[in-house]
Amino acid sequence: MKKDHLKPPVLVKKTSKQDRELKVLLGLVDYYIKTAKPVGSNSLKEAGFDDLSSATIRNYFANLESSGYLTQQHASGGRIPTAKAFRFYADFKKTNTIYTKEAEKTFSSFNDRETREIATFLQEAAETFSQTTQCAVFLSTPRFDQDIIITIKLVPIDHSRCLGIVVTDFGLIHTEILTSDKKITNFTAKRIEEYFHWRLTGLNKPEGLTKEDEALAQRFYNEILVRYVVGYSNFSDADIYKTGFSKLLLYPEFHTPSALPSSLALFENTQGMRLLLKEVKKHNQTKVWIGDDLTLYTSSTPDCAILSAPYHINKQPVGAIGLLGPMRIPYEHLFDLMQAFTKNLSEALTRNIYKHKITFREPNKGEIANQSDNPQLLCYENKQLLENKMGALE
Known part of the structure; x- marks a missing residue:
């Protein structure tokens, strides 16, 4: 294998030949991203390299192929970029992307949103980002305090099991499987x-419950509350929200039998996603993983790319957004959108948590941000904070 002679252009001074070779590589990846077709010397020449002869371009292709940046499926066919080429291209674009007002406007509506439903807002923001980028999206969040249980639903499953559904004021939904000795009817x-x-409210005590049903209702209520409060209080891992995986079906790269399952395995590996986003938050900077970079987070080698960036509350990194797509994605455009997204999201979150006096915790730390605010100010009349629910159990 020929020694890797291309380095990030912002770090070293290049010869004119290296500069031209770099431009050829970047131009080829640009062309391939737009067309999804192998790139020949004549095609690249017509795409803006008319100052170079086809023979010169082919020589550059040969050098880049021997260095592992390009591959050729057929002897007479054009070249396609490898994961190494996409990685180099993405690093270059991450450093050299010029952020636009158009991207800023795409997410400016976040700043018009005033809400204490923080979880719902974050989920809707992730949905918007997925819809805008046409990629799968995953988001890590801190734990927001002063939340209130607003309702608990019960759905019979079979002869002995029910699904308890807890809905909170911040928009969180939590489920628990409950068991009983008899089948519970819908009535x-x-x-x-x-x-x-x-x-929950102290209002409208139900009448006509049999002693047996009331005892069961009390047991279910206590069980749901204990499980939820314990899980809510013991915050060791960031909460993860994922959406938009079906959008990957739009890309021809995921039409092969192996590509989609390996990417799905990565996307559904919540712990792997959590570690990836934790690294981004820790270093407080945008990161890119392509191809075998992702083997640290999954047992397979996904044929995909992930872009991720942190978002902030009062300039403190509190979580990260990740975007999963094929290697052949418009990196420059997506870096632009991601910067605009995290900027607007951070500003909206900061404004809303201070306006509504909401504190938050980060995993494994235990300290509470905004601690000067009095959390009891957020207690609704006739409702209780989650932390106070334990004392209400009978």
Whole structure:
């Protein structure tokens, strides 16, 4: 293998030949991203390299191929970039992208949003980012305090199991499987939900519950609350929200039998995604993983790329957004969008948590940000903070 002679252009002074070779590589990757077709010397010449002869371009192609940046599927065919080429291209674009007002406007509506439903806002923001980029998106979040349980639903599953669904004021949804000695009908489930509502609000105590059903409702209520409060209080890992994986079907790269499953395995590996986003937050800078870079986070070798950047509350990194797509994605445009997204998201979050006096915690730290604010100010009339629910169990 020929020694790697291309280095990030911002770090070294290049000879004119190296400069031209670099431009050829960047131009080839640009062309391939737009067309998804192997690139020949004549095609590249017509795409803006008319100052170079086809023979010269082919010589550069040969050098780049021997260095591992290009590959050729057929002897008479054009070249396509390797993961190494995409990695070099992405690093170059990350350093040299000029951020635009158009990208800024795309997410400017975040600053019009005033809400204490922080979890819902973050999820909707991730959905917007996925829709805008046409890529899968995953987001890590801190734990926001002063949340309030607003409802608990109960859905019968089979002869002995029910699904308890907790919905909070911040928009979080938490589920628990509950068991009983008998099948619970839909009618009984509705009566138990009325009991939950009474216990949460102190209003409209249900009448006509049998002693057996009331005992079951109380057991379910206590079980749901204990599990939820314990999980809520013991915050060792960042919460992860994921969306948009189906958008990968739009890309021809994911139409092969192996590409989509390996990327899905990575996307569904919550712990791997959590570690990846944790690294971005720790270093407080945008990062890129391409191809075998991702083997640290999954057992397979995904044929995809991930771009990730941190977002902030009051200039403190508190989480990160990740974008998953094929290697052949418009990196420059996506870096532009990601910078605009994290900037607007950070500003909106900072404004809303201070306006509504919401504190937050980071995993494994335990300290509370905004601690000068009094969390009790957020307690709704006739409702209780999650931290105070434990004392209400009977």
